[in-house]
Amino acid sequence: MRMKLLVGVAAIALAGCAGKPAPIGGAPGLQVVEGDLPPPTGDDVVGPTISYGVGPFDTLSIDVFGVPELSERKVKVDANGQIEFPLVGTLTVAGLEANEVSALIESRLRGQFVRDPDVTTTVEDTAARSIVVYGQVMQPGVYPVEGKSSLLKSVATARGLSEFANSEDVVVFRTVNGQRMATLYNLEAISRGMYGDPAIYPNDTVVVGESRSRRLFDNLVGAAALIATPLTVLLQTTLD
Template sequence: MLRKVGILFFAMIAAAFLAQGCQSTGSVKDRLDDTGSPADGSVSADMIPAVRGLPPDPGPVSVYRIAPDDLLSITVFQVEELSSEQRVLASGEIYMPLVGAIEVAGLTPDEAQRRIAAKLEKNYLQNPQVRVSVEEAASQKVVVIGAVNAPGVYPIKGRTTLLQAIAQARGLNSIAADEEVVVFRGASQEDMKAYVVSFADVRSGKVRDPMLIGGDTVQVPESASAKFFKGLFGFIRGPSVPVPAY
């Protein structure tokens, strides 16, 4: 009897494996040839072009203008009581001791620090030295999905790298395929490209840690073994059927 059960179990594993293989369309990486084109030559209107390698470096950060919900670090030199972190309100204002509301939305950090300095100098300080930096650009976000511990939308903090974005999502989970992390980039569906990155190589320092930009989506696929066992258990259990109420 035990032998029959064992044979049946392994037969079910084999059947599930074959079913999984028949249903799988392959990963982004599997469908590419050496030039980054679909290996089977297929072309689809909704297909995202994919390349093996790192996304291009965005280069020098262009002039950033402060937006509502940004987190600003404000330093007034030699006046610690006035230095703080401030979240920009929906109205575009921040509130500081002594001067109250100051509108900063739409300004660059340099313009914001000059405006704050002018407010402080008017009635309170002589030649105040103010520094404003954007700690979190809420209008610039990346999406991290797939086999990570905390998928979600995360604000870019300064120049954010792939390692930092994965760390914000609390790292890869136990079923992640770290050899095939995909970075999607593009302002529209027509411009979108998928960059297949070896996260293991990035983490070990074999390749540089690529910079991300606002609007990027990072997808961490599940490992092949995790997909297989999910398919296996689904095959053994079969489709779920609601229990009728009597």
């Protein structure tokens, strides 16, 4: 009983230390905004024109000259950077330039399917528009932004909150007119309709904080279980 009481006292003391998350901000050049972040400009979203080759969710136009069945085909690159093309099957194209994709398809077609293939590949639509969602979500990562998005939708895309997530500690980082900005959101308040679900734009970063008190409680429950078993054995020995 004494050992169980000590665990309870420790839980109360440590829970007091868990407290609320530290305030955001303090990094050089970062402006903390109260309320909704302003939308980014076109330059903030597009950024400098740099070629990184074909990427996930890009749309390619592939044309095999003189072969109608393989001409003017629109192919979308999947999340793994791969495409499916008739006769040649699955091809990994992530990071390749358009002419390198053409050469790869030509090498697969040559001899076996087409005597001397002439392939032209064009990147018709690039999906460089993406967001980063990390922290206490089930699947942190980089996700494409297709159409309008929101904070709740972005978290749902990352498969929702993890066991130790703090829904009151969600920070969104954004660059507006070259200025790095951040603001704090409360998912619980948004889901209850206390204020609107803010828009999320390409290049935004969403960070979900951790509930330290929730993790602490989980750790203490595990510790109490370890203590309870030998304590029970000790009591039985005393009674005998």
